[in-house]
Amino acid sequence: MDKETAKALEVLKKYWGYDSFRPKQDEIVCAAAGGGDVLAILPTGGGKSVCFQVPTMMKEGISLVVTPLIALMKDQVQNLNSRGIKALAIYAGMSQKEVDLALNNATYGDFKFLYLSPERLNTPLFRQYLPHMEIAYIVVDEAHCISQWGYDFRPDYLSIGRLREVVDAPVIAVTATATPEVARDIMTQLRFREERMIMGGFERPNLSYIVRCTEDKLGQILSVCNSVPGTGIVYVRNRKKAEELAAFLKSKGIEASFYHAGLGSETRALRQEEWKMGITRVMVCTNAFGMGIDKPDVRFVIHFDVPDSPEAYFQEAGRGGRDGKQAYALMLWNSGDIRRLHQLDTVSFPDRDYIADIYQKVHIFLDIPYEYGELSQHKFDFDAFCGKYRLNRQSAWYAIKYIEKAGHWILSESVDVKTRVMISADRKVLYDYQFDDPLLPRILELMMRRYTGIFSFPTSIDEDFISAKTGLTVPQLREKLYRMSLLHLIRYIPAATSDVLFIKHERLMPGNLDLKPRTYNFLKENQHRRTEAMVEFVTQTEECRSRRILRYFGQTESEDCGNCDICRARKNDERQIERKLMSELGEGYCIEDVKRLTGSPETLPPRVLKVLRRLIDSGTLPPPRN
Helix, strand or coil, rough: CCCHHHHHHHHHHHHCCCCCCCCCCHHHHHHCCCCCEEEHHHHHHCCEEEEEEEEHHCCCCEEEEEECCHHHHHHHHHHHHHHHCCCECCCCCCCCCCCCCCHHHHHHHCCCCEEEEEHHCCCCHHHHHHHCCCCEEEEEEEEHHHHCCCCCCCCHHHHHHHHCCCCCCCCEEEECCCCCCHHHHHHHHHHCCCCCCCEEECCCCEEEEEECCCCCCHHHHHHHHEEEEEEEEEEECCCCHHHHHHHHHHHHHCCCEECCCCCCCCHHHHHHHHHHHHCCEEECCCCCCCCCCCCCEEEEEEEEECCCCCHHHHHHHCCCCCCCEEEEEEEEECHHHHHHHHHHHHHCCCCCCHHHHEEEEEEHHCCCCCCCCEEEEEEHHHHHHHHHCCHHHHHHHHHHHHHHHCCCCEEEEEECCCCCEEEECCCCHHHCCCCCCHHHHHHHHHHHHHHCCCCCCCCCCCHHHHHHCCCCCCHHHHHHHHHHCCCEEEECCCCEEEEEEEEEECCCCCCCCCCCCHHHHHHHHHHHHHHHHHHHHHHCCCCCCCHHHHHCCCCCCCCCCCCHHHHHHHHHHHHHHHHHHHHHHHCEEEHHHHHHHHCCCCCCCCCHHHHHHHHHHHHCCCCCCC
């Protein structure tokens, strides 16, 4: 064992309590510790986090971890802190002061990890601190987001490559879903000094992929819940369906709950915890559920609707059976699902004139004039927006998401927006005001001292801090703030969970929105390719499901899994052929007899030849006569 590997194992044992790495983890860790750039492609549940966390603990300095998932940031920071490793995160909803403090701690404190979203990399405040940070690694989580070939392209990821111009640190890029084209593009976009890709095997021998065509999806789900013991996940396309299906399962005596991005953060956290603890047996959810959740004993994952891409399916199905025990990934489909997938090519890429119109309507809705709005953040009520302009929700949604892909704004769903206060009364009025509650001037004084801009604009306040200083609970503080708003002393914007639109550039004049036809067509073609791959995966009945998935991700050498619906059907078919041949054939049979028995007028199908060879090799049947 070399010195680098020994040190890596020492760190793994000290902080994670493991004596050995999972397959490929040690190779990835040692490659990173050696100072080279590395792209790690490991399946869901393959332990990607350890691949950058262990090298960071082996080296001086802090790792910048770029990830688009707020929930994952918080979860990993909490996990690291619980192990005695100092980590912090910067995410949407934090005040300027909180961001400044976090960057200061990352620069001058003894923190080992700073998690942040990609759009933060270009902010003036981050750029101000960057030269003073001792950066050990640039870590790119969900690295497929940097590639326009990928299914979840995010333009802000492209700024990571430019970060390398000012930061002399190796890159560790990790992802669970990268086709060969995407993998090459990741290394190019991240400016790898030398291409190095380490890929774990994507086989999941304990996970049975089952695809079932049915008009009775509810009956199928109920059957699985009643016949397969243990915890499960049911994925659906929209929030309403999640709520309806959870209610249906509960009415049938199954402990089910629902989860989607429209729930408040406390509710989401509680439901996630109840599911992890086993209080909730089945979680019915949208794709908002599952990222970063490491529950090993999930016995079944059901897709009520067909996902939009093989990447999404593989990642979600892969949440089953992480403990290595038998688990099932069941996808239900019918002709309606196939029609919907084919409609995606049109619906998900609206006409470019329509997209430009939506761009202007969003700015009007948010009261942003021309040449204003740069780097501003706004609550965005999508339903109210569609209602005001009488828009088709689906078309408007995809137009907004395309503008996000083009790099003009970022839409974050269900962000926790902190309480904001602006003192609207003049200072002199406040000093002369006759308060009948002595706590009101105390609260005002605390806010005036702590938040310098509070007279000029609504400012995020730390309710926990002010509550502690005044001896109030947070609900009591909110009641006081509401009361002061009724007295017209302050403008009070209560804390809420809301979709937030971050505008990156000032509003453009009509006709100036550059929606490049080449990029538009490129993204549309990629979407079409993924859609067709998904349709073929669902409808084909010849190739092993596991082999089909592995081939899509570039793993060309694999064997039939023996567990999927196609392999099982083939086994049953072979057993029937075997029984027929054994009962009907005797001494002196010829190939024509085999053709007649198996209904094969021309050449014998491969499955018949396979059975015949097996019977001959075992001595059960003699060779056929000429």
